[in-house]
Every structure is written in C-alpha cells, then in structure tokens.
Amino acid sequence: MGxxxxxxEFEVRRSSNCIDCKICIDQCSYGVHSxxxxxxxxxxxxxxxxxxxxxxCFCPVHALKIVKSDNCMRxxxxxxxxxxxxxxxxxxxxxxxxxxxxxxxPAPVYWDKVLINASQVTNPPIDPLREPMETxxxxxxxxxxxxRDENGRLICDMPPQLELSMPVMFSAMSxxxxxxxxxxxxxxxxxELGIYYNTGEGGLHEDFYSYGENTIVQVASGxxxxxxxxxxxxxxxxxxxxxxxxxxxxxxxxGAKINGxxxxxxxxxxGSDAISPAPHHxxxxxxxxxxxxxxxxxxTGYKKPVIVKVAAVHNIAAIAGGIxxxxxxxxxxxxxxGGTGAAPTRIRDNVGIPVELALAAVDRSLREEGIxxxxxxxVGGSIRSSADVVKAVALGADxxxxxxxxxxxxxxxxxxxCQTGKCSWGIATQKKELVSRLDPDEGSRRLVNLMxxxxxxxxxxxxxxxxxxxxxxxxNRLMLRGVGLNEKELQILGISxxxx
Amino acid sequence: MIIDAQKLSYSQINTxxxxxxxxxxxxxxxxxxxxxxxxxxxxxxxxxxxGNALGAYLNGACIEVNGNAQDAVGDTMNDGTIIVxxxxxxxxxxxxxxxxxxxxxxxxxxAGVHMKAYEDKLPVMVIGGCAGSFLGEYQAGGLIxxxxxxxxxxxxxSNFPCTxxxxxxVFIRSGCDDIxxxxxxxxxxxxxxxxxxxxxxxxxxxxxxxxxxxxIMDSSFTLITPDSKNPYKQMYVAN
Numbered sequence: 001m002g003x004x005x006x007x008x009e010f011e012v013r014r015s016s017n018c019i020d021c022k023i024c025i026d027q028c029s030y031g032v033h034s035x036x037x038x039x040x041x042x043x044x045x046x047x048x049x050x051x052x053x054x055x056x057c058f059c060p061v062h063a064l065k066i067v068k069s070d071n072c073m074r075x076x077x078x079x080x081x082x083x084x085x086x087x088x089x090x091x092x093x094x095x096x097x098x099x100x101x102x103x104x105x106p107a108p109v110y111w112d113k114v115l116i117n118a119s120q121v122t123n124p125p126i127d128p129l130r131e132p133m134e135t136x137x138x139x140x141x142x143x144x145x146x147x148r149d150e151n152g153r154l155i156c157d158m159p160p161q162l163e164l165s166m167p168v169m170f171s172a173m174s175x176x177x178x179x180x181x182x183x184x185x186x187x188x189x190x191x192e193l194g195i196y197y198n199t200g201e202g203g204l205h206e207d208f209y210s211y212g213e214n215t216i217v218q219v220a221s222g223x224x225x226x227x228x229x230x231x232x233x234x235x236x237x238x239x240x241x242x243x244x245x246x247x248x249x250x251x252x253x254x255g256a257k258i259n260g261x262x263x264x265x266x267x268x269x270x271g272s273d274a275i276s277p278a279p280h281h282x283x284x285x286x287x288x289x290x291x292x293x294x295x296x297x298x299x300t301g302y303k304k305p306v307i308v309k310v311a312a313v314h315n316i317a318a319i320a321g322g323i324x325x326x327x328x329x330x331x332x333x334x335x336x337x338g339g340t341g342a343a344p345t346r347i348r349d350n351v352g353i354p355v356e357l358a359l360a361a362v363d364r365s366l367r368e369e370g371i372x373x374x375x376x377x378x379v380g381g382s383i384r385s386s387a388d389v390v391k392a393v394a395l396g397a398d399x400x401x402x403x404x405x406x407x408x409x410x411x412x413x414x415x416x417x418c419q420t421g422k423c424s425w426g427i428a429t430q431k432k433e434l435v436s437r438l439d440p441d442e443g444s445r446r447l448v449n450l451m452x453x454x455x456x457x458x459x460x461x462x463x464x465x466x467x468x469x470x471x472x473x474x475x476n477r478l479m480l481r482g483v484g485l486n487e488k489e490l491q492i493l494g495i496s497x498x499x500x
Numbered sequence: 501m502i503i504d505a506q507k508l509s510y511s512q513i514n515t516x517x518x519x520x521x522x523x524x525x526x527x528x529x530x531x532x533x534x535x536x537x538x539x540x541x542x543x544x545x546x547x548x549x550x551g552n553a554l555g556a557y558l559n560g561a562c563i564e565v566n567g568n569a570q571d572a573v574g575d576t577m578n579d580g581t582i583i584v585x586x587x588x589x590x591x592x593x594x595x596x597x598x599x600x601x602x603x604x605x606x607x608x609x610x611a612g613v614h615m616k617a618y619e620d621k622l623p624v625m626v627i628g629g630c631a632g633s634f635l636g637e638y639q640a641g642g643l644i645x646x647x648x649x650x651x652x653x654x655x656x657x658s659n660f661p662c663t664x665x666x667x668x669x670v671f672i673r674s675g676c677d678d679i680x681x682x683x684x685x686x687x688x689x690x691x692x693x694x695x696x697x698x699x700x701x702x703x704x705x706x707x708x709x710x711x712x713x714x715x716i717m718d719s720s721f722t723l724i725t726p727d728s729k730n731p732y733k734q735m736y737v738a739n
Contacts, residue, residue: 086739095737222614223595227578228538228557267597267618268640273666277638281613282572282591291533295556295575298514299538345739419738 004092006085007071010051012044017063024055024064029424029434030417052415054424086345097345100418100428102245102337102382102404105349109337110356110489111388114395115498117479118464126468128459134469135166135455135462139236139376139398140305140329159329160305162236164399165194166455167470168389170447171334171380171401172218172238172309174202176253176262176274177341177418178407179435182427185410185443187211192444193451198401201225201240201251201276203265209233216307219296221250222276224266228299236330237296238307239289241280244338244381247311247352251276252342257421259430286322293327305329312336312358312381313351317365324366324374332401333358335381339404341428342419355381356395360493363396363475386457395493396475409450410443505529505548517544526550531570536563539580552589555582558599571608574601577623583708587629596623596642600701603627604709606651609658610634615668617641626705633658636724640667645698647673649711655679665726671698676722690723 012032020042024033032048033055035041051066073081086097119125126133140161147155170186183205186197191214198216199208203225208215217234219226231237242248253266253274263270283289293306308323309332310316316333323331335355340348359379366372379392380401389400408414411425418428426438458470467473481498482490490497503516503526510532517524517535521542526535529548536544537553539561546554546565555563556575568586577596587605595614598621606629613634615623623642629650635657636644648656656674662685671690672679681687699717706713 089737089739093737096735097739098736099739223576223597226557226576226595227597228540228559231538231557263618267621268616269618269667272640275638275640275664275666277614277664281610281634281637282575282594291552291572295534295537295553298511298534299557302511344736 008046050417099345102339119466126463142373167399170197171403172198172200174200176202181438184440188444189447190214242311244334245340246343250278317361320362338381386454615642635661638664670724690721
C-alpha cells in the first residue's frame, strides 16, 4: 500500500449471465475468484489476475471477460506507465526485473516488411492439389562434390543427417520450465509429423527415451542430465551457447520448481537451484568449441549431427563462420524476439538483434567464404506462421525452430507469467493438478493440426512461386521484396524493394 | 592387450577400447584426445601424454595415466576413476556428476567447475599439488580436496576459488590466510569430525601415490561450503 501500490493491470468483468456455478474458482490458479457467502455473490480480486483467459474460456455462460484497467497515470510519451511501474518495483525490492516469454515491445519485425513473389502468365504457378510438392529437408553437413571409388562407383558415406518432413522443429524448452504433459505432447507430435522436438537443458525424462528418434538432446553449460546414455538416446545433440531471449547470460531454474521428477531428470538434488552459468567454462574459443563438438561425436560414434545454438548478436556472421569450421553440422540462430520461461527484462528487451537480419548476414557470409554447405542453418526467435517459415527459407534458412507458436497450440494464452509456476493451462508448471489440465492426446493433436496446416500453406506459397521443392527455395532471395525498408536494411537482407 | 598409439588416431584407439573392454595398455600416447570417452568398464593404463578431454563422459571405467594429462580431464564424467601420476591441465572435471579423479601433481585453471552430486553419485577430485585460479566455480555438489604436497613454492590455490558455489564441499590443506574467498561461501578450519569425510579418499590417494595418510590427516584443513543453497533467490522481482 501507499507509495508501492500498483493499481491492477486488468479488471475482471462479470455479466448478469453469471449462474454462480463457481467453475471460475476452480479454474483460476491465481486465486482471483471467490464466492461471498454473506452477499451470495461471486467476487473477483483484480490484483491477482494475470489475464491468462482461463476463466473466460471455461465460463459455461460466457459471463466473464478481462479488460485492461482504465486507471491511468498522467500521459507522458517519455515516461510510460510501464516504465514508471518498473521503477516502483525496483525501488521497493532492489531486485532485477524478471520477465517471461518473448519481448512484447513493438520491436521491428522484418518478416512483416518482406513480401513473397508469385508467378503470373509465364512460369505458371503449380497447384499443390494436383502436383507433387516436396517439403522434406535434410539437415547436416553436405559433401562438396560427389566422390567415387577406384571402380567409379559413388561413395555414399554421407555425414549424419536429420530428415524433416517439413522445415519446422519444436525448439528447446526444458522439462522443469514446462510440464511433463507439454513434453509428451511435443514428443508424440514430432513422431507423428516426422520432425523433431528439443529437450532443452533439463535432461530427458526416462519415459521419453522411446521418442529418441524424434528428439534433439541439448547440452548446455550446466550439463544437467548429460551422460552417455542421454547423448546416445537422441537423433541429434544441440550445444546451447546462447538463447535469443537472454544472450550472454545463463539460466536459473529456481529450487521451488525442482520436484522429484524434475530432479531425477536433471540429476540434481530436489529443491536446490539449478544454475547454468553464462559461459561454458571450458569454451573460450572456436578450438574449445570444436573440442566439445568432437567429444560429443566421439562418444556417439559419429552417428548424430551436432547442432550449435547461438543467440543472434552483432557479430553473428563471424561467429557462424567459426561454428561452421568447428565440426558442427548445424547452426541454430535464435533471434532477440525469442521466448523464455524467465529472463531479466532488460536483457530480453535490449540485447541481441532480429533473426531476419542475422540469418541474411550469416547465409551471405557463409556463401562468400565457400563454407555454406559445411552446415545447415536453423532459425528461431519468433517464427509465427507458415509465411515466416517461407520467408526464412528464402533468406537462406534450411529449417525453422518454433516454441512460442507450439505453446500457443497447446493452450498458452501468452499471459507471460511462466515464472510464477502457476500456469493455468498446465504448460509452464510442475503442480500436478495444473499439469493434468493439458491432455497429451489433445496437446499432440493440436500440434499436429498446426503443423499440417502450415505445411499446406507452405505448399500453396511455394506453388504460387512455381517452386515444387522447398530446397529450391532456400536462399532464393529473388522471391522476396521489401516494403518500407531503407537501403541499408535491403542490402543486409539481400533483397530488392517492392516495385524494383 | 597393448595398443601402440603411435600410428593410430584417437577414433581408432577408442574403437578398439569399446570393442575390447577389459584391461588395455596404451603405449606411446601423444596428444590423442577424447580417450576412453563414455566408457563404462575396463582398466586402461596410458604411457605418454593423453590429449584433451581424457575420459569425457566416463561412465565407469578406470583410467590410469603414468605421466601428465592435458586439459578437460573427466569432462562431464558420470562414474569411474581417473588416476594421473603427474599433473593435469585446465578445466578438469567440468560438470562431473560421479566418479573420482586422483592427481598426484597439480591442476591448472578451472578445476572442478560446476561439479554436482545426485543421490548416490558423489564425485570426488583429489589434487595432490596445487590448483590454479577459479577452482570449484559454480560447484553444485561433490567433494574437491587440494593437498599442496607438491609445488611447495606455489600458492596452494590461486585466485577466485569457489565463486558461484551453491553446493558441495572443498577441503584445502592450508589455513588459507592468503586466499580471498567470495562473500557467498563460508570458510573455516575443518573439524576433526568433518575431516573423516575425506579420510577414505585420502587413504586411496596415498595407496595410489605412496604418501602417508596419517600425516596428511593430521594437518589443518580449511573447509569451504556455500552459505545458502539458493544464492540467487532474492535478486529478482517479477515484472
């Protein structure tokens, strides 16, 4: 109260339709709703509402809605209400501001300023209903040229590849930051779709080893749950050097979220914090990175591609050049709008660069150096639709990582309260009664639906361009035009302006 | 079985180790990396100098090096034993979760960074000589013991030990008066009862390298532990 009082951000509005069924009380994991016996009326404590929309979706008579509070501070274009509130929070606590999910600020989204081509009259479009269209991609090192043995027969010892039915994978989210049922949903969907999901750095739950063929196992600076069985269980190994939402800093899973099952999977004690340091303390150079890459290959018999994931930062092209020479098979670049279970607000909103620019710079630089085929390039950090995927491929990506979109498919309403551990949709929580709200059958079905729909859309967009194989679209910048971009932006993206 | 490493690559040696299991002696080792990585069983004796990441992800085998070893010994080790009769390079035992590393001589920088423990897994690293800077950074569990028996002219532990430590214990055979520890750890003279925890490891060390266990146990040790298992808890405010 007093100086530190922050007026609630949202108001719960209950219409006269309300039948006092109290379902909202059960559904709200934040304790907003209650029934006042004295007055015989339903009540709501607005101050606890995070606007997760759970009660709205489950009210059988549609009596509830959440609206933005119209309590206002005096208008100030420089000092916005949010900025002022952040100062109050820090002045009262002395704490570092911690936020969940991706940057909500109106950061530039280059996908929305890039338009896709279509064929007209000459080189006619292809109808995906009638003609076969290929969306399959292979991720991994590609040989420079065909090699033949002394009898002239082709030598077919390809480096290990990941085969994807479409150029999209579920990005790294650890068990611990998200629930068992969320992981199970992704594992099942990945298997059904012929793509991959990523364990994040929380280890691999014993129940999910059977999904190994569709699993990418992650190795991060904390090396949680990493042992030779884990490394050999997956189809590929990802070394996490950085994350788009928090480049340059480590991870920190609070002890409160480390219950028995999470503790077993991470192989860390219950209730104790799990800290991933900012750097890998054994990696200070590309040579050191190479050592980790090669040790992972050595322990897995050179059967699995190794991915190196980095955040999109200023010198990303040079960094990618180093990674391409480190022995890694795939580079994953995570843009600064990417999501997170928790990241310091200032880092999330101010560090890193948009993935569109990073991708274009990396693809060009690897081509110029003649090492583009040493690695595949995967991009993530807010891929929101099939159109984003198509634009990313045309800018040079081999495939995309999605995480926020996958969470949304499973029910996330982007209330950005993951750090509370009370996710009412059963995703970013370890509380049993909440986890059970996400039915893995339903979760995986919705993920499969989303990807199937995107695949159709990708085919239609490709067909429109007269392209029948996604690999023929890779790096095909002639299929893109910019709108409202300046010369420098167009130059970095390597595309012309619309009308040019 | 004897392997002459001279004309073999590290991959070839590892393939032999995996297929053969059992007792193997590697001779003429010269910088071969990743030896015995992920190996679950057998005893491997190495003459010469193994390269970086010796016994990475080691899962139960025993490796004995009759000389020095280089960087990243026992990286992310899960189980087993590594014995080094000489000294070792930097970043030994990074993130090791189980097993034991015994070094007769000294360790370079960053030994035991992010060592952890889990249930019955309690990793142990005993360094007979001195340890370089950044010993036991981010330690989350396990036991690090530094004895200072060799390199007597060096400081037993160099700068910035135990920064970010949030679990486990470090025993240093010294009063540590000239060593600066971070605020987040407790350091004090180890009590006789507390020293009992390291006795079996000291005895094993002495059995391997021929020092006098009683003499070592009679010395004064400093014990370093984290002062809270949740050191970052208060730093954040939800936004």
